[in-house]
Amino acid sequence: MRFEPVRTVRAYERIVEQIEEAVERGDLRPGERLPSERELMVQFSVSRSTVREALRVLQARGLVRSRPGDPNGAEVQPFTPAALHKSMTTLARVDELSIGELVQFRMVLDSAANLLAARLKTPEQLAEMEAAIAAMRASADQGYETFSAADVAFHDAVARASGNKLIEICNDVVRSIVLNLVAGKLADAPELMERSVRHHEEVLEAVRQGDGQSAARLARQTMYDYYETYVPEAQRDALRALLE
Amino acid sequence: MRFEPVRTVRAYERIVEQIEEAVERGDLRPGERLPSERELMVQFSVSRSTVREALRVLQARGLVRSRPGDPNGAEVQPFTPAALHKSMTTLARVDELSIGELVQFRMVLDSAANLLAARLKTPEQLAEMEAAIAAMRASADQGYETFSAADVAFHDAVARASGNKLIEICNDVVRSIVLNLVAGKLADAPELMERSVRHHEEVLEAVRQGDGQSAARLARQTMYDYYETYVPEAQRDALRALLE
DNA sequence: ATGCATTTGTTCGTATGTATC
DNA sequence: AGATACATACGAACAAATGCA
Numbered sequence: 001m002r003f004e005p006v007r008t009v010r011a012y013e014r015i016v017e018q019i020e021e022a023v024e025r026g027d028l029r030p031g032e033r034l035p036s037e038r039e040l041m042v043q044f045s046v047s048r049s050t051v052r053e054a055l056r057v058l059q060a061r062g063l064v065r066s067r068p069g070d071p072n073g074a075e076v077q078p079f080t081p082a083a084l085h086k087s088m089t090t091l092a093r094v095d096e097l098s099i100g101e102l103v104q105f106r107m108v109l110d111s112a113a114n115l116l117a118a119r120l121k122t123p124e125q126l127a128e129m130e131a132a133i134a135a136m137r138a139s140a141d142q143g144y145e146t147f148s149a150a151d152v153a154f155h156d157a158v159a160r161a162s163g164n165k166l167i168e169i170c171n172d173v174v175r176s177i178v179l180n181l182v183a184g185k186l187a188d189a190p191e192l193m194e195r196s197v198r199h200h201e202e203v204l205e206a207v208r209q210g211d212g213q214s215a216a217r218l219a220r221q222t223m224y225d226y227y228e229t230y231v232p233e234a235q236r237d238a239l240r241a242l243l244e
Numbered sequence: 245m246r247f248e249p250v251r252t253v254r255a256y257e258r259i260v261e262q263i264e265e266a267v268e269r270g271d272l273r274p275g276e277r278l279p280s281e282r283e284l285m286v287q288f289s290v291s292r293s294t295v296r297e298a299l300r301v302l303q304a305r306g307l308v309r310s311r312p313g314d315p316n317g318a319e320v321q322p323f324t325p326a327a328l329h330k331s332m333t334t335l336a337r338v339d340e341l342s343i344g345e346l347v348q349f350r351m352v353l354d355s356a357a358n359l360l361a362a363r364l365k366t367p368e369q370l371a372e373m374e375a376a377i378a379a380m381r382a383s384a385d386q387g388y389e390t391f392s393a394a395d396v397a398f399h400d401a402v403a404r405a406s407g408n409k410l411i412e413i414c415n416d417v418v419r420s421i422v423l424n425l426v427a428g429k430l431a432d433a434p435e436l437m438e439r440s441v442r443h444h445e446e447v448l449e450a451v452r453q454g455d456g457q458s459a460a461r462l463a464r465q466t467m468y469d470y471y472e473t474y475v476p477e478a479q480r481d482a483l484r485a486l487l488e
Numbered sequence: 489a490t491g492c493a494t495t496t497g498t499t500c501g502t503a504t505g506t507a508t509c
Numbered sequence: 510a511g512a513t514a515c516a517t518a519c520g521a522a523c524a525a526a527t528g529c530a
Contacts, residue, residue, distance in 0.1 A: 069527030
């Protein structure tokens with residue numbers, strides 16, 4: 001007979017587990033309130049400090065949010081990729097994720113999104129994409145900020161049309177990291193913007209016609225062209241491997 | 245003149261920020277120790293509870309780990325995708341991510357990994373893949389557990405060979421979630437295993453020959469065939485869109 | 489619009505189990 | 510084996526913020 005080593009589990013962890021499970025089971029829905037800290041310390045029969053440590057962890061995971069003085073207790077949050085975003089950002093910073101790897105990942109995701117969108121798009125989603133491109137063209141002379149916002153809107157519409165929430169979320173997270181990295185470096189370059197608009201139109205046309213392969217290939221090419229100059233020469237080869 | 249709204253930032257958050265930045269800057273390297281809680285409460289001039297709440301958050305993010313009685317204080321952890329894994333798991337549970345979406349995401353990632361691996365593989369990595377497939381065949385009659393472990397080893401080797409840590413990590417995270425979901429449902433099916441081994445061999449052959457397109461396509465097909473029966477009929481269409 | 493009661497944020501003091509030297 | 514320093518956990522207290530009558 002062999003015994004398992006006993007894992008000493010902290011009191012606050014058990015509280016986290018219980019509340020986490022309640023949320024995942026759907027017993028606690030977004031918008032609902034947790035009991036007050038004093039009530040929780042009675043229910044779990046622990047001290048207030050322990051309750052608070054548990055709440056801090058839950059808050060860090062984005063499951064609840066508590067404000068000082070709120071008599072209704074902590075609020076259960078709807079899911080946001082904030083926690084996901086946080087850990088990916090630290091990954092990018094601590095583990096020295098290169099800009100090349102990030103752009104490459106975006107190429108993979110955006111490519112897949114376009115492939116699927118070409119097949120699954122609805123007329124409303126097509127209209128969104130068209131509107132986004134129109135906004136891109138209109139803002140070409142209004143500076144990088146506005147242009148970038150329209151660009152983001154287009155890629156978001158495509159990601160939504162893919163019908164895969166995981167693609168949508170990861171796309172969103174990695175994009176914001178990339179945009180943060182190149183922020184400042186990205187000057188206003190009218191000719192670059194204009195070319196980008198043309199490329200996006202080609203992508204959209206392929207999506208409209210349901211030609212997923214072309215849409216995916218064009219999307220990869222578009223992104224490569226757009227970020228090429230910000231990726232160190234040594235890393236570009238790996239990116240070009242996706243273009244063949 | 246416009247003023248910014250004052251965001252009241254909690255004391256423990258500032259502590260989290262400071263330590264987080266120190267880790268991200270590299271001032272605190274994995275393995276190094278934080279000062280003890282009593283020391284920290286002096287340095288930040290806050291109370292013990294506040295320090296502890298900050299440490300709980302940092303621990304939830306996987307940056308540090310503290311154990312009772314350790315005279316050296318909390319230890320800075322090397323980056324692990326544990327936090328990433330956690331938030332993706334809650335995403336899968338709370339936001340009702342379907343098994344179809346998860347498998348589809350794996351198809352996208354694994355496909356990209358194979359495409360890149362075909363181009364960037366080293367002889368050592370090829371040897372790893374060969375060893376993994378050999379282990380798969382050897383364990384075909386030893387039950388699902390051993391077989392699955394060898395299967396994981398193969399996909400891991402490919403992901404590493406892709407040279408993209410983001411692909412590697414996301415692959416790992418999503419795979420473990422999928423395996424968790426189908427756990428139990430997946431009975432021992434010798435003929436399924438045998439077919440899977442053959443498919444993996446075809447993938448490996450394409451990788452060996454540097455034929456990225458074929459490797460990617462075969463990888464998608466292999467995964468689809470393997471998980472098809474566990475994906476509800478209605479969701480399979482979206483998966484098949486990746487096979488054309 | 490003004491208090492009032494309640495809640496969270498934070499502090500301090502204390503007791504207990506535990507790891508290291 | 511003992512001493513020391515540590516994290517864990519408890520409880521009481523005060524300030525600041527919030528919601529409601």
